[in-house]
Amino acid sequence: xxxxxxxxxxxxxxxxxxxxxxxxxxxxxxxxxxxxxxxxxxxxxxxxxxxxxxxxxxxxxxxxxxxxxxxxxxxxxxxxxxxxxxxxxxxxxxxxxxxxxxxxxxxxxxxxxxxxxxxxxxxxxxxxxxxxxxxxxxxxxx
Numbered sequence: 001x002x003x004x005x006x007x008x009x010x011x012x013x014x015x016x017x018x019x020x021x022x023x024x025x026x027x028x029x030x031x032x033x034x035x036x037x038x039x040x041x042x043x044x045x046x047x048x049x050x051x052x053x054x055x056x057x058x059x060x061x062x063x064x065x066x067x068x069x070x071x072x073x074x075x076x077x078x079x080x081x082x083x084x085x086x087x088x089x090x091x092x093x094x095x096x097x098x099x100x101x102x103x104x105x106x107x108x109x110x111x112x113x114x115x116x117x118x119x120x121x122x123x124x125x126x127x128x129x130x131x132x133x134x135x136x137x138x139x140x141x142x
Contacts, residue, residue, distance in 0.1 A: 008142035014045050014135035018128035020121060036065055042131055046084060049138045050091045058084050081106050088130050095137050101130040 018038065026034040039061040047057055059080065068076035082103050089102035105126055113119015 009140055010138065010142055013139045014048070015041070016132045016136045016139070018132055020125040020128060023124055023128070024121075036062065039065075042127070043084065045131065045135060046087055046091070049134055050087055053091065053094055054087070056087065058087060078111075081110065085127075088127070088134065091134055092130060095134070095141075097133050097137060099130055099133055101126060 023035065023038065043058050043061045051057060061080075064077050064080045068080075085101065085106040086103040089100075089105070092099050092101055106123060109119045109123035109126065113122060
């Protein structure tokens with residue numbers, strides 16, 4: 001007798017190899033283009049992963065970076081980072097992944113952590129780890 005089991009894993013796998021060392025090395029080599037590409041991919045991937053659960057859509061990072069950042073004197077990027085951090089954190093919780101990430105992670109490490117210089121790097125590391133975990137889970141379960 002044949003069992004009918006549906007595989008919900010996606011055909012196209014999302015990357016799970018983001019790392020802080022790559023960010024630090026490739027940002028100066030590419031004259032700042034590497035972070036734009038990475039954050040753009042993250043904004044696209046979180047939409048792919050979370051939209052079926054929350055029905056929301058995160059604006060593409062290029063729009064934020066090239067248009068709204070200077071147009072709003074940096075206010076919209078702060079809101080965007082706050083929102084994407086919260087969305088990633090909620091998706092981690094929804095998928096029962098054991099990692100703490102939220103809006104507070106952004107404000108604590110990236111914004112206020114800039115006072116101790118290494119804070120933004122800690123935030124980026126936490127962001128990459130959270131996205132790697134989400135992408136790995138998505139690659140397995142859909």
